[in-house]
Amino acid sequence: MRVRVLGLIRRWETLLVVLLIAFVVLGSSLSPYFLSASNFSDLTSNLMEKAIMALPLALVIIAGEIDLSVESMLGLASALLGFTYALGWPLWLDIPLVLVVGAMGGLLNGVLVTRAGLPSLVVTLGTLALYRGLASVVLGPRSVSGWPEWFTNFGFAYVPGTLIPWPLLVFATLALAFLFVLHRTWIGRQIYAMGKNKQAARYSGIDVAKLKTYLFILSGVLSALAGVILTARFSSARADNGQGFVLDVVTSVLLGGVNIFGGEGTIVGVVLAIFVIGVLRNGLTLADVSPDTQSVAVGALLILSVAGPTLVRRISAAWPRRQLTSPVSNS
Amino acid sequence: MTEISPVLQLTGISKRFGAVQALIDVDLDLIANEVHALVGENGAGKSTLVKILAGIHRPDAGHLELDGHELVLSGPAAARHLGIAVIHQHPNLFPDLTVAENVFAGRLPRNRVRGVDWGRLNRAAEKLFANLGVKQRVSVPVRGLSVADQQLVEIAKAFSLDARVLVMDEPTAALSGREVQRLFTIIRQLRGRGVAILFVDHRMEEVFEIADRVSVLRDGRHVITAPISELTPADAIRHMVGRRLETLFPKGQAPIGEVALEVRGLSRSGVFADVSFQVRRGEIVGLAGLVGAGRTEVARVLFGIDHADAGEILVTGKHADIKSPTDAMRLGIVYVPEDRHEQGLVLDFSISANVSLPIVHRLSRLLMIDRAQEGRLAADYSKQLQVRSTGVNQAASGLSGGNQQKVVIAKWLATKPTILLLDEPTQGVDIGAKAEVHRIISQLAAQGMAIVLISSELLEVLGMADRIVVLHEGRVAAEFDRDEASQERIMAAATGQAEA
Numbered sequence: 001m002r003v004r005v006l007g008l009i010r011r012w013e014t015l016l017v018v019l020l021i022a023f024v025v026l027g028s029s030l031s032p033y034f035l036s037a038s039n040f041s042d043l044t045s046n047l048m049e050k051a052i053m054a055l056p057l058a059l060v061i062i063a064g065e066i067d068l069s070v071e072s073m074l075g076l077a078s079a080l081l082g083f084t085y086a087l088g089w090p091l092w093l094d095i096p097l098v099l100v101v102g103a104m105g106g107l108l109n110g111v112l113v114t115r116a117g118l119p120s121l122v123v124t125l126g127t128l129a130l131y132r133g134l135a136s137v138v139l140g141p142r143s144v145s146g147w148p149e150w151f152t153n154f155g156f157a158y159v160p161g162t163l164i165p166w167p168l169l170v171f172a173t174l175a176l177a178f179l180f181v182l183h184r185t186w187i188g189r190q191i192y193a194m195g196k197n198k199q200a201a202r203y204s205g206i207d208v209a210k211l212k213t214y215l216f217i218l219s220g221v222l223s224a225l226a227g228v229i230l231t232a233r234f235s236s237a238r239a240d241n242g243q244g245f246v247l248d249v250v251t252s253v254l255l256g257g258v259n260i261f262g263g264e265g266t267i268v269g270v271v272l273a274i275f276v277i278g279v280l281r282n283g284l285t286l287a288d289v290s291p292d293t294q295s296v297a298v299g300a301l302l303i304l305s306v307a308g309p310t311l312v313r314r315i316s317a318a319w320p321r322r323q324l325t326s327p328v329s330n331s
Numbered sequence: 332m333t334e335i336s337p338v339l340q341l342t343g344i345s346k347r348f349g350a351v352q353a354l355i356d357v358d359l360d361l362i363a364n365e366v367h368a369l370v371g372e373n374g375a376g377k378s379t380l381v382k383i384l385a386g387i388h389r390p391d392a393g394h395l396e397l398d399g400h401e402l403v404l405s406g407p408a409a410a411r412h413l414g415i416a417v418i419h420q421h422p423n424l425f426p427d428l429t430v431a432e433n434v435f436a437g438r439l440p441r442n443r444v445r446g447v448d449w450g451r452l453n454r455a456a457e458k459l460f461a462n463l464g465v466k467q468r469v470s471v472p473v474r475g476l477s478v479a480d481q482q483l484v485e486i487a488k489a490f491s492l493d494a495r496v497l498v499m500d501e502p503t504a505a506l507s508g509r510e511v512q513r514l515f516t517i518i519r520q521l522r523g524r525g526v527a528i529l530f531v532d533h534r535m536e537e538v539f540e541i542a543d544r545v546s547v548l549r550d551g552r553h554v555i556t557a558p559i560s561e562l563t564p565a566d567a568i569r570h571m572v573g574r575r576l577e578t579l580f581p582k583g584q585a586p587i588g589e590v591a592l593e594v595r596g597l598s599r600s601g602v603f604a605d606v607s608f609q610v611r612r613g614e615i616v617g618l619a620g621l622v623g624a625g626r627t628e629v630a631r632v633l634f635g636i637d638h639a640d641a642g643e644i645l646v647t648g649k650h651a652d653i654k655s656p657t658d659a660m661r662l663g664i665v666y667v668p669e670d671r672h673e674q675g676l677v678l679d680f681s682i683s684a685n686v687s688l689p690i691v692h693r694l695s696r697l698l699m700i701d702r703a704q705e706g707r708l709a710a711d712y713s714k715q716l717q718v719r720s721t722g723v724n725q726a727a728s729g730l731s732g733g734n735q736q737k738v739v740i741a742k743w744l745a746t747k748p749t750i751l752l753l754d755e756p757t758q759g760v761d762i763g764a765k766a767e768v769h770r771i772i773s774q775l776a777a778q779g780m781a782i783v784l785i786s787s788e789l790l791e792v793l794g795m796a797d798r799i800v801v802l803h804e805g806r807v808a809a810e811f812d813r814d815e816a817s818q819e820r821i822m823a824a825a826t827g828q829a830e831a
Contacts, residue, residue, distance in 0.1 A: 185698035186691040193688055196677045203636070203666065203674045204688040204742070205656040263679065 012257040016272040023276060027283030034286055041165050045156050045233060047278040048167035049074065049226035050245050051271075054252040055171075055178045056219040058270045061253055062182070063215055064195040064262030065113060065120035070223040070249055072131035073105050074242035077227025079135035082144030082237025091151060099224050105131055106220020110213030128246070135239035144237040155233030167229050174222070179267040191215070195262030244295075251298055252277055255305035277301065336399065338363050338527040339384075339415070339496050343393035346379050353379040356393070357553045359546055361496055361527035366518060368542035368559075369531045372571050372789070372822075376551040377531050381500045384529070385417035386410035397495070416489030417498040420505070422481035426474040431456035433473050434488045459487045463517055479510035486517065497521065498529045503537055504623070515541050533571075533621065535564040535826050549573045564828055565819065572789055572818035584777075587797070588612030590648065591781035592664070592750050594633070597642035602628045603805035606642070610750065610781040615772065617796030618785045620825050625805040626785045627669055630752045633783075634666035635659040646750070660689060663749035667739050667756055669785075671732070675739040678728035682720055683709035685727050686742045712741035716771055733764020740771060751775060754785045769795060789818045803827050 027034040053070045060067045077098045084094040105127065112123040154166050182188035194201040194208045202208050231237045256273035258265030277298060284294045337360035346354040354376045361367050371377050382388045383395075386404035395402040397413060404410045410417070424433045431452050432439065440455070442448040456469035465483055473481060482502055489497055499518075503511045518541060522528060532538055538545060539559060546556040547570040554570045592610040597603070603625035610616045618626045631637045633644065635653040644651045646662045653659050659666070668674035676685050686709040687694055694705050709723040716737040720730055727738055736756060743751065753772065757765040772795060776782055786792050792799055799816050801809045801824040809824035 181698070184700065186695045186700055187698065189684065189688070189691050189700060193677050193680065193684075196679050197673070199674050200677050201688075203634075203656065203668055205660045206688070207655065207657060 013266065013269050013272060016256070016269060016276055020272060020276050020279060023279040023283060027279060027286065030283055031286040034283065037163055039282070039286075041158070041163055041168075043278055043282040044168050045165045046282070047274060048165070048171050049230045049233075049242065050248045050252065051171045051274045051278075052167075052174060052226045052229070053219070053223050053245070053249045054256075054270055054274055055174055055267070056215065056222050057249055058253045058256065058258050058265055058267065059178070059182065059191055060120075060212075060215045060219055061258050061260065062195045062262055062265045063191045063212055064198060065212060065215070066124060066250075066260075067106075067109060067120065067216060067219045068124040068246055068250070069105070069109060069127035069131055070219060070226075071242045071245040072128050072135065073102055073220055073223035074227040074230060074245065075239055076105065076131045076135040076138070077102055077224035078231045078237045078241040079139035079239040081228060081231050083138050085147070085237070086144045091148070095228055098228060099221050102220040102222075102224025102227075103217050104220070105224075106217035107213065109220065110216030113216065114209035114212050132239070132243070139237065139239045141239070145235055147232065147235055151232050152235045153232075155229060155231075155235070167233070170225075170229070175267060175271055182267055187211070192263060195259075195264070197263075247295060247298055247302070248277055248281075251302040251305065255301055257305075260306055273305075335362050337361055337396075338398060339402075340396045341380075341393065342396070344380070344383065344390045344395075345392040346376075346383065346388060346390050348379075353551050354383075354390070355551045357548070357551075359553065359556070361529055363495075363525045363527050364522055365543045366522055366528045366530050366541050368538040368545040369529055369548065370533055370535075370538055370545060370567060370571060371548035372533070372787075375548040375571070377548055378500065379551075380548070381417060381419075381498055381529075381531055384410065384415055384496070384498050385419075386415075411492060414493060414495035415498065416485075416492060416494035416496070418482060418485045418489065418500065418502060420501045422478065422485050424473045424481055424484060427472055429470050429472055430467060430476070430484055431469040433484055434459065434469075434491055436488075455491075456487070459491055463487060463490065464520060465517065477510070478505045479507075479514065482506075482514065483517070486521075490521075494526065496527045496529070498531070500531045501533075502530070503532065503534065511537065533826055535567060535823075535828050538567070539564055547571055565823070568819050568822045568826070568828075572822050585613040585773075585779075587614050588779060591646065592633075592783070593645040593648070594629070595643045595645070597629065597632065597639050597644065599628060599632060599637060600640050602637075603802070606802070606805075606807055608800045608807070608810065610783055612749070612779045612781050613776050614797045615776050615782040615784050615795050617792035617799040618783060618802060619787075619789065619792050619799050619821050620802035620808075622787060624802040624825065626802055627754055628805075629802075630666055630754055630783065630785060633659065633664060633752060636666075660746055660748075663747075664752065665689075665743035665746055665748040665750070666752040667736075667743060667754060669754040669758070671735050671739060671759075676727045676735060679726060681709075681724045681726055682713060682718065682730075682738055683723040685738050686712055686723075686745055689742060689746050708745055709741070712744055713738075716741050716744075717767060731760075731764070733760035733767065736760055736764070736768060737771070740768075744775075748780070750781045750783075752783045752785070755787065756784070757786070757788070757791060789821055792821070793818065801825050 033039055057067055057070060080101055081094050081098050084097060085091065109124055109127055112118050113120045156165055158165055159169055182191065190201065190206050190211055194206060194211065198208060227241065230241050252274045253270055254260055255276065256265065256270030258270065280297060281294050284297065339361040341357060341359040344354055344357040357380065369377055369380065379388060383390050386407045386409050402413065425436065434456050435452060440448040440451040453469050460467045460469065463486065467480065467483065473484060502514060506514065518528060530542060542559050544556060544558050545562060545567060547554040547567060549571060554573065588611055590609050591612050595607050597606045606629055608616060618629065620626050628637065632639045633653065635655045635658050644653060651662050653662065672678060683706050687705045691700060694701050706723055713720065713723060718734050718737045718741065720734060727735055730738065757768050760768065772782060784792065784795055793816060797813050799811045799821060800807055801821055803825055811820060
């Protein structure tokens with residue numbers, strides 16, 4: 001069983017690589033500019049905030065919950081950064097402050113889910129609205145600009161001597177850390193255990209509530225970090241920054257093979273899926289398709305990513321299962 | 332007795348579920364104007380028989396006759412239509428519909444414009460309840476009624492369908508003493524009106540109060556049917572427990588040490604109250620009682636899943652504050668739960684990941700799981716407990732019930748506990764694996780472990796336990812030493828019979 005499940009996941013990741021190559025080929029046929037180095041770094045820069053939010057969300061979903069509030073946490077972080085910077089506070093103070101607020105936002109989600117026992121879908125849908133609303137309370141409709149050069153460079157400039165944008169370096173480091181934590185450490189093991197069987201995890205002495213709360217906090221902090229990076233990249237702090245990102249973030253995680261019901265998924269799959277969606281959007285942009293229209297494709301991918309594995313599993317399981325259970329279930 | 336032809340006759344009924352033979356060649360006859368009690372231990376086959384009468388299950392062999400005519404129940408609707416009404420322990424009504432609507436569900440009187448004729452409906456329902464001698468408002472939703480009142484709605488419904496046979500499955504389980512008396516009054520009325528009543532229960536005092544005849548089931552077989560006047564409660568209990576052929580691994584001699592676990596006046600509101608007992612090192616204490624007596628609930632509190640409202644837990648003589656399973660584990664208390672699949676194992680995980688789960692953080696260095704050590708640990712315990720598998724990387728889902736249970740036990744032994752709570756450790760495992768689990772429990776006691784064994788199987792408790800604490804409705808009904816315990820005495824205490 002385990003071998004078969006692992007095999008399926010491997011096949012799923014193979015499928016993502018195939019999809020990625022297909023989209024690259026498609027993109028290069030749409031525009032000669034697609035395969036250029038500068039387009040590649042554009043494409044990745046555009047992706048990194050979503051990619052950074054997708055990593056903790058993957059853990060949250062594997063643990064059996066969901067966090068829809070990430071994009072609003074990003075917006076709140078951006079607004080708060082602009083607000084404090086406009087007050088004349090130094091950035092070395094503003095940035096940690098914003099990350100702490102991200103942690104508090106995550107803590108609120110975590111406490112409402114694990115202590116009050118509310119469904120995370122509802123809680124984070126609520127904070128999705130709440131944090132966005134707070135963002136506009138903090139900053140209003142204005143945008144804050146006039147950022148120091150080192151800060152805006154951090155948003156899109158290359159690591160000296162390379163073609164690697166700074167945000168990509170941040171994401172790559174984080175991705176490696178998540179890869180290690182999920183697949184090699186006891187924390188990852190406990191996350192899988194609670195996603196596969198919450199009761200058995202609890203009966204095995206795992207503090208399910210505490211670990212889940214930490215995951216929500218992590219999600220809040222990294223969403224705030226994404227907000228800082230987006231503000232730097234746009235050289236502009238706005239309350240509506242990152243609006244609509246949640247679709248791409250959730251789609252990346254699920255397309256990456258994370259089971260929406262928890263217990264299954266890999267970081268490699270999620271990273272691949274992030275790039276699949278990035279390449280798709282980039283190709284469509286080059287083909288002059290507006291971002292709103294692109295959502296048709298992303299939305300379809302989201303549904304496919306949930307329906308696909310289920311369908312594969314059902315087809316592969318239907319045959320032997322039917323033969324096995326029929327004498328009993330007919331009784 | 333004079334020869335009266337039965338309303339409903341069951342002959343040679345057998346029913347099998349997978350590997351479990353639930354009923355074997357059972358005969359039963361129900362006579363009009365009679366209350367027939369069906370008694371038996373948990374798992375004796377009472378529920379299966381009720382479900383056959385309700386048309387939910389079909390027998391593999393044997394036949395049913397209603398008024399001398401062969402009866403085939405194709406489903407619950409057919410049973411109801413033919414005049415067999417089954418009232419389950421938990422009433423099965425539409426909570427948002429009114430009492431009257433529930434009584435006449437599917438047969439609501441219509442008015443000229445094809446709407447419901449509420450006046451006629453409510454009058455009919457009122458008449459029905461008046462006939463039963465019950466005061467009941469018929470236009471209120473069922474949701475607000477007590478379980479006892481909901482049962483009456485079910486009875487009224489059966490009555491409105493001209494039921495010939497009324498089957499009541501443990502109807503008093505959720506009722507207070509006064510409600511039981513009211514129910515009995517109604518049952519006596521119905522008895523006088525030509526209805527044949529099957530009263531399924533295991534509370535002796537109730538059976539002997541209401542029944543005219545009693546039949547006993549044991550291990551799926553019909554043991555005896557006799558008029559109530561020819562039996563005593565003790566006889567009935569003796570027939571219920573009987574003598575079984577199964578040989579059980581008896582507990583070996585173990586030196587009994589100091590008190591490892593003591594429970595004083597432990598209470599959890601609505602679940603159990605004032606439970607006290609001690610367990611010493613090397614000792615196995617059996618917790619006996621019927622399903623729902625509060626045994627699992629006590630274990631859950633000891634393991635920190637639930638919390639007590641009152642009372643004290645002492646571990647090696649010191650007050651223990653157990654707020655979570657982590658606290659319990661730290662004190663050396665572990666719990667092998669009743670439900671292997673939902674609580675004991677992560678089925679998709681390998682044997683080794685299951686065994687290491689409670690201590691996986693301790694098997695790690697710099698957060699990283701030491702897979703080699705993890706594999707060795709799982710292999711050691713698998714060997715010690717003789718888990719049959721293709722290796723420690725095999726998923727737990729692919730193991731047999733007995734081997735799954737051994738993996739759960741291995742998981743807890745790996746934490747080096749001193750107090751082991753076992754909840755139905757041999758439920759659903761085959762005879763061979765059962766004996767092995769008994770051998771393991773016995774060995775652990777010999778090594779100085781203090782063990783609490785919860786089991787619904789009396790012979791298991793009698794064979795394994797040094798002392799037996801019997802719970803009845805959340806309270807300690809009796810405590811026996813090994814040599815003074817007998818199936819009859821345990822059963823009497825578990826069913827609320829005072830010591831004879």
